[in-house]
Amino acid sequence: MGNINSVVITTGTHGNEFTGIYLGKKFEQFPNLIQHPSFDTRVLLSNPKAFAAVRRYIDKDLNRCFATTDLQNPQLTSYEDILAKNIYYLLGEESKNQQQVIIDLHSSTANMQLTIILKNQHPFLLQLAAELSEINPDVRICYSQPTRDSNYLCSISELGFAIEVGPVAQGVLNAELFQKTEVLIYQALDYIESYNQGLNQQRNSSLTLYQYTGVIDYPRNEAGEIQGMIHPQLQFRDYQPLNPGEPIFLTFDERAIAYQGTSTVYPIFINEAAYYEKGIAMCLTEKKILQI
Amino acid sequence: MGNINSVVITTGTHGNEFTGIYLGKKFEQFPNLIQHPSFDTRVLLSNPKAFAAVRRYIDKDLNRCFATTDLQNPQLTSYEDILAKNIYYLLGEESKNQQQVIIDLHSSTANMQLTIILKNQHPFLLQLAAELSEINPDVRICYSQPTRDSNYLCSISELGFAIEVGPVAQGVLNAELFQKTEVLIYQALDYIESYNQGLNQQRNSSLTLYQYTGVIDYPRNEAGEIQGMIHPQLQFRDYQPLNPGEPIFLTFDERAIAYQGTSTVYPIFINEAAYYEKGIAMCLTEKKILQI
Incomplete structure (x- = not known):
């Protein structure tokens, strides 16, 4: 190049x-x-x-x-x-x-x-x-x-x-x-x-790369209105490991909703204002070490 | 009543x-x-x-x-x-x-x-x-x-x-x-x-009351464009005492601008998003103890 x-x-x-x-x-x-x-x-x-x-x-x-x-x-x-x-x-x-x-x-x-x-x-x-x-x-x-x-x-x-x-x-x-x-x-x-x-x-060096794997939407009712918020334990914890069973949402009637995945992920864009309308409460990533 | x-x-x-x-x-x-x-x-x-x-x-x-x-x-x-x-x-x-x-x-x-x-x-x-x-x-x-x-x-x-x-x-x-x-x-x-x-x-009880006394606008150029930001030392310090001479703004060319008042004040609404258009970088209050 x-x-x-x-x-x-x-x-x-x-x-x-x-x-x-x-x-x-x-x-x-x-x-x-x-x-x-x-x-x-x-x-x-x-x-x-x-x-x-x-x-x-x-x-x-x-x-x-x-x-x-x-x-x-x-x-x-x-x-x-x-x-x-x-x-x-x-x-x-x-x-x-x-x-x-x-x-x-x-x-x-x-x-x-x-x-x-x-x-x-x-x-x-x-x-x-x-x-x-x-x-x-x-x-x-x-x-x-x-x-x-x-x-x-x-x-x-x-x-x-x-x-x-x-x-x-x-x-x-x-x-x-x-x-x-x-x-x-x-x-x-x-x-x-x-x-x-x-x-x-x-x-030769190694690079930690967070690779997008998908998104999670807020809990919503049939009319599409959100029914809960990012769980306080997850707020501002972008790039921290999230394990199956750990809470990701708190509904307005105070039920915790757990992450249902089968492996540890690294959520980012947690509670991004502009993503409410896109149906995205957070993006999920996998953490990878790249040898380059 | x-x-x-x-x-x-x-x-x-x-x-x-x-x-x-x-x-x-x-x-x-x-x-x-x-x-x-x-x-x-x-x-x-x-x-x-x-x-x-x-x-x-x-x-x-x-x-x-x-x-x-x-x-x-x-x-x-x-x-x-x-x-x-x-x-x-x-x-x-x-x-x-x-x-x-x-x-x-x-x-x-x-x-x-x-x-x-x-x-x-x-x-x-x-x-x-x-x-x-x-x-x-x-x-x-x-x-x-x-x-x-x-x-x-x-x-x-x-x-x-x-x-x-x-x-x-x-x-x-x-x-x-x-x-x-x-x-x-x-x-x-x-x-x-x-x-x-x-x-x-x-x-009989006492009440701590923060009474509005005025507002401070961002530093601006002649066209009205802002030329600086809330100083990092002041960000999120609403209700904390601000003394004359302490920094309130950091201009884009990295000069600190100090508070020019003559007495200690208690700023609130520091860096409120909706107030940029109103010409308000923060509201100033006096702290008063009211006997009621």
Whole structure:
């Protein structure tokens, strides 16, 4: 693989996730913070209208609008469908014709710490993930194979990934998390610079990867209304082992509901605000050690 | 003062504050939980359309629509203006003609614990507040004189107050906070029952009251964009003393901004998501001990 030519930091793909948005504004005000000798870096605020409205999206979730068939479908004309086509027009060709890294910044109400979400296992991304895991104790690496085509913004580039930080409420800046995210971005850019300079030693290392296996919805009644909450013992325990029989929900009439699986899993995105409407109370992962 | 005839628990005055909304749904499903021999209790979901949209409001903040002049103004026809007039029609006459307690349930992204917000200092409310402070260690009492008429929903009744619980993200249920809020409501209803039964001994007691004195906005540029965040040392430290010279903000270019006041204050609503648009980074209070 040749050198990385450019990095695009996309922010506000969800308009109420302030950490990335204001970090992007900082980088635009002080561009030297993200400049490196061997590649260009720029910032793109993905969904300005949703940011102005302090909402995740206007019509539909922008970060589910990037399936190739959807991008090519002229019948899809919602605000976010149009936006996705514009962003693809801006970045798609570039990402095909050069080595372009896309870093898409997100935040979560779940205790995601500094999660790097990979949508593919490109060797460069695995090496980057291994390096960041090694130097930054808050980093967690998830691998989530897109379920329908590659419908996430960061999937525009083979070298794209998302960063998901939390816990932080929507529409709020948490200074500590802002600073940690900032440091992580500098570490990622430094890694890319070293790679371009040929300074990264290809060494055998191991990488802890949390691989998506499925989701669990809230208990609901026939009308679809939720009938319980994340159990207090599980709240904020993202990335901790969850064993069969341990409680995951507490119903409004105070019954504990236990995890019914047959093996230990590692739940993430526990109690993510934006996932209530998606029917997701948590995502389940398997913990794997990868030799790379 | 005569007996309390009825209690109205209003929920979802802000549609994305789930704690009160789902607690109200629980009470509607299990009405015996809130029934008492000497008074009626009912639940009113104030803003169903905002709840369905998981937003604070559709057109404007419902909880600022109850000024008498606004309720009487036929020119005000936004969704929430109409809603406020309807709610006033439902509760206003009742509250004048009988002893009606209105408990308006809210949640906050700030560390408000279990805050009771009083809009007046009616002796009954002060006695109730003193009792709840004494039996529940998470309870804090705020007094905030409405700035323009009585423009809050709970102000429909002289015996109205708001409960503000946090920290919890918008659009999220936190089971621990849900349970604590539930207990607090039972304690309030029990107090009312005892009052009606003549069992509450009028004893001299002291009440710690946090009285609003003003607000502080975020540092902003000329375009009105925020230029900093709540300082990490202040985040989640609601109700803790803040002394002159102590940091309150951290700007994006990493300068700490100190509190410039001349005396110790007790900030609350620190980093409340819904207040960014109102120009409020925190509310300041004075701590007072009231002999009642």
